[in-house]
Amino acid sequence: MKLPKIYEHFRQGQIFTIEEAREKLKTTGNTLRKRLSELAARGYIFSIRQGLYRVSKIGERPSIEKSSPFAVAGKITPYSYVGFHSALQLHAKEIPKENDTVFIVSPTKFNSFRFEGIHYFWCQSPEPHGLETFLLRECDVEYAVLVTNFEKSLVDCLKRPAHCPPFSELLRLCRKIDELPDFEKILKYATDCNVQALFNRLGFLFEKNFSHWSIQEPFFNYIKDRMSRKQTEWPILYDSTDTLGHKQKNVIASDSAFHESKNKWKVQFTQQN
Numbered sequence: 001m002k003l004p005k006i007y008e009h010f011r012q013g014q015i016f017t018i019e020e021a022r023e024k025l026k027t028t029g030n031t032l033r034k035r036l037s038e039l040a041a042r043g044y045i046f047s048i049r050q051g052l053y054r055v056s057k058i059g060e061r062p063s064i065e066k067s068s069p070f071a072v073a074g075k076i077t078p079y080s081y082v083g084f085h086s087a088l089q090l091h092a093k094e095i096p097k098e099n100d101t102v103f104i105v106s107p108t109k110f111n112s113f114r115f116e117g118i119h120y121f122w123c124q125s126p127e128p129h130g131l132e133t134f135l136l137r138e139c140d141v142e143y144a145v146l147v148t149n150f151e152k153s154l155v156d157c158l159k160r161p162a163h164c165p166p167f168s169e170l171l172r173l174c175r176k177i178d179e180l181p182d183f184e185k186i187l188k189y190a191t192d193c194n195v196q197a198l199f200n201r202l203g204f205l206f207e208k209n210f211s212h213w214s215i216q217e218p219f220f221n222y223i224k225d226r227m228s229r230k231q232t233e234w235p236i237l238y239d240s241t242d243t244l245g246h247k248q249k250n251v252i253a254s255d256s257a258f259h260e261s262k263n264k265w266k267v268q269f270t271q272q273n
Helices: 018-025 029-041 069-073 084-091 150-159 167-174 183-193 196-208 217-226 251-265
Strands: 015-017 045-049 052-055 101-105 113-115 118-123 131-138 141-148 232-237 267-270
Touching (some): 015 018, 029 045, 069 141, 084 150, 150 196, 196 267
């Protein structure tokens, strides 16, 4: 069986925009849209959202084989990058699961949408720096994804709790990265934000991750000099489970240590219902 010309221009599984199709297929307007609609109806391509498609893999089962969420994220607008919680997942080499949210930062606003069980959420950021390119490979399809570096991703999550995971998940992702982060870079990004409460949150996170990251005392002193002296909110969930999802052995001792640390850094978490 001879395959349509779309397979000559795009690899199986590749995600492409209508602009890329226009360039490759050398056709425009209604003719192009009709052609793409026909290819979708015959199962040769999938429509992700208006103007965004994925080439089908020969013999694939759509109910099992899903599009790469990060590859989708990189194609939604002409300039977009993965940020916040999703960036931490990418640095931890994790793929978003069904019902997860992928946070996409772009100067071009788009309507957030769901596709294959993933929620693609538009975010705005006035600080388009601290970016790097990840080269990912999945099922013989290679694609580049622009993402905030780990240090910027962490600080962004502390600054915008709405885009930050619960504390236990945040700690787990921090411990999954291959290399120690650049603590000086983290403090620089935090200082640039000029938000005192951010340092309270950072101090609490550093203390909970002290043994894993071997954080030196001068970093804590820097944070203490800049943190808020008032009780500050950190509207994310905190519970008494450890990063592996098991209850801590000594709940009384751990609760005591938590309250002592919480008071030290003056953070107030969201209460679980």
